[in-house]
Amino acid sequence: MPVGRRAVLGTGTAAVFIAGVAPGPDAAAGETRGEATVATVTVELHVNGASHRLTLDPRTTLLDALREHLALTGSKKGCDHGQCGACTVLLDGRRINACLTLAVLHDGQPVTTIEGLADGETLHPLQAAFIEHDGFQCGYCTSGQICSAAGMLEESRAGMPSFVTADLAEPQPPLTDDEIRERMSGNICRCAAYPNIVAAIRKAAEIRA
Ligand code: FES
């Protein structure tokens, strides 16, 4: 759909954005908020092994869908701008900032949140290592740290280099503390529990090596 500057100014960018996103999942009739009718879409989210059919304002971020619609509040909203990592979840095994993506873009894709990492009563090795190494203080960043570390360890095992990898020809660069710090640099901890976070991730990496 061609979108001119005049149309954007006339209708507002959000309304144009809705028109652009709506064709993906089933378009629903809409919901009324005050005077305005807001278009809605239906999306099937697969979260922690369970399927959820949601009717959403298409502007709903994945983070808000998880927190506000599915009551999965383990993923935190720190900055809502992709700068803190508190909202990190795994999308098909890869870490993403849930605040930076729309729920409607992930129809049918497997999402794992902190609530889905443990195996029943058995904690994920990263969860156990964070407890053992005291890798948190207030805990606000912790679910994002752990989900991010889970994705990061898979990246490392797959041989993906980082900015501090010395030898790019190395098939599997060793996961040094510098590598862990660099690879986790998108996850901010305002309590500065970084030394213990690194120790916990190192421990989990050793367990699963
Ligand atoms: S809340 Fe998503 S990166 Fe901060």
Ligand code: FES
């Ligand atoms: S433990 Fe408080 S922000 Fe990280």
